[in-house]
Amino acid sequence: MNQQPSFPRKMPIGIQSFEKLRRENYVYIDKTEIMYRLVSTSNPYFLSRPRRFGKSLMLSTMEAYFLGKRDLFKGLAIEQLETEWNTHAVLHLDLNAEKYDSPERLHDMLEFQLRGWEETYGTGGKGITHSARFMEVIQKAYEKTGRGVVILIDEYDKPLLYSFHDEALQKAFRETLTAFYTVLKSADQWLRFVFITGVTKFAQMGIFSNLNQLVDISLTRPYATLCGITLEEIEANFEPEIEQLMESHDLPREELLKQLTRRYDGYRFYEENVPNVFNPFSLLSVMTFHAFKNYWFATGTPTFLTEILKKTDFDLRELDGIEVSAASLSDDKADINNPVPMIYQSGYLTIKKYDERFQIYTLGFPNDEVKYGFLNFVTPFYTPVAESETSFYIGKFIHELESGDVDAFLTRLRAFFAGISYELNNRTERHYQTIFYLVFKLMGQFSETEVRSAKGRADAVVKTADYIYVFEFKLDGSADQALAQINDRGYLIPYTVDGRKLVKIGVNFDPAQRNIGDWKREDKN
Structure with missing residues (x-):
């Protein structure tokens, strides 16, 4: 047990026996x-x-x-x-x-x-x-x-x-x-x-x-840190692996740690003022395989989420940033119509803020692995696009916007609405809005995106190296009305000093066709 560690060192991925871990000289966070x-x-x-x-x-x-x-x-x-x-x-x-x-x-x-x-x-x-x-x-x-x-x-x-x-x-x-x-x-x-x-x-x-x-x-x-690994513990225990990751990915130390944090950190198991913890399974996998992948999410399909999505009318867009009472995270009865406590306890949401006065938690996705893994997983429940094809479509979306080809982008987006068979009503209107939400959120893996979370904001904003796109969608309206709303409400104003080319895109959703109808583009000089 006291031998000098060899390199590469043995990471305890899936090791559940403390005796095996110690006797066979696996890395152990004390x-x-x-x-x-x-x-x-x-x-x-x-x-x-x-x-x-x-x-x-x-x-x-x-x-x-x-x-x-x-x-x-x-x-x-x-x-x-x-x-x-x-x-x-x-x-x-x-x-x-x-x-x-x-x-x-x-x-x-x-x-x-x-x-x-x-x-x-x-x-x-x-x-x-x-x-x-x-x-x-x-x-x-x-x-x-x-x-x-x-x-x-x-x-x-x-x-x-x-x-x-x-x-x-x-x-x-x-x-x-x-x-x-x-x-x-x-x-x-x-x-x-x-x-x-x-x-x-x-x-x-x-x-x-x-x-x-x-x-x-x-x-x-x-x-709060009994399970999971803090950033301080990473720097104290994984120096050889950090050095190798820096070399493998040609990243300076600070940028590497930022990437690890963005992808795998973010879990908080107390109200405030405690360290976040990294998902240990994903972190140890990165240290072993030297690749940034969705290790934790890939190890088990959240089958209970499948059942919830089939039965509930819960608005998916509310998850990231939802407010819940403190009692609901520990004392609620499992309720198919209120999936948030179970989604939290299963690790797909974590504590972001706490209002001590009113005893209210604000929850959100802990990190990019969970956020994009979750969104990819649920996309097939709202679209005819299979989970295995989602990344293909999202990559194409990004390439088309990076090259300025808005027509190709919106033509491809139509595929996400193909095959929806029921008549338009309040629920299907939300369904269409959820599809837009999923597409633009998933694009955030590869480009800076914003999806409307408050009044006074455009439906979506996408930033590439050369362009800033501001989207507004109208249900059973017109592309002209959508463009007018962008202008009348000043959605472009926050981006006018950026230096990139600004593009306004008004899109109409046609309920008769159950798909994107016409669209118009205006470039700001």
Whole structure:
């Protein structure tokens, strides 16, 4: 463990075993000082974090600590803080590895875990419920070791998330898990420490209405950086990789760090005045493969979002910058008509601002990886263009505007509206507006764009090296009316001193054709 690191160093991508990480000399960001604040108490804790944010590795680290494996912590902060290194019985329940598509799947997983514990601690178990068997294991483990038992539950809500779209299956899972987890309250006298992780925390999932002694640390200042990696930690721990990235991409250090920050930073798990954290999975992947890609987003399709988009009338344009009550992020019931809390807890939104007086959070996309990954993912739900083709179209849009070919740009944009079959009404009007929003937001990957977020602004602005385009769209109006609005409301004024060529574009949307109708262009001299 004390060997000099070789280069390239081993990055713990997907490594969830603390012992494997330490014995095989993977890079490790020392979080043990923060962890020690938790384990030095006997409180039962809950932590919500998005997937692939290091929750499983944190539980594995706690397990090694409570098993007294002091040698694994050599050189880490906790080595100087802990003096006793007592050995405890650790019951580690990991619900992450199963596909929960039936009640039997959950039953089999609990059965597997219980049988292993029963063999270790010599309990009977047969003929009684899972919850009763769990209680018996805890009691026997306490008697065998003479010390309080440690309970670690990883991804407690995996079966519930998987069944979000199936009410009957959700109910079956909820009843099974509620009975199982409620044992922890009754067994308190035999417990030393309880730590539960998951993605979501919703009142109706049962565990939190029954386990009211759980301390939720998901939005607390001391534990805001327990999972994830801060910029300070990057600069302290990844100097060789930073140097290589600078060389690979021919970027100065400051610009490289800015690019890493823009793409992968931005997560905040407290109100204000705490460091943002980088997505650890994406960051470690960049350090390994030396390419800027959407690593985290590509590892799992947010299937629950698919169901929400199919069923809800939620306005997608409101997501980035939406305001929500503080209580809604932790205490709401999962509601298909109010997807924002679940989207936040799953990592697609994060805290941007907090109004302490009114206890209101402003949420937004944490970084470019999530923003553009999310927008690419949802585009096929609003257009006939497949996700695999979206980047092709967006790239063509940019090339056409960079060359000044507005006619080609708008002709291509028509493809995004082709095949919409229903009649125009209030909902479809929003649908068309959402398509415009998606196109111009996605263009922001390659060019500076603005999409209207307030009155007194043009519908969209696109800036290229040589041009600034100001767009106004009219529904069942005329291109002339759209141009007149640009002039009458002074949409061009903020850009008149820029030096680039200014282009006004008025576009009419024809409801009869359900597509872009005529357009007009005026160049400002």
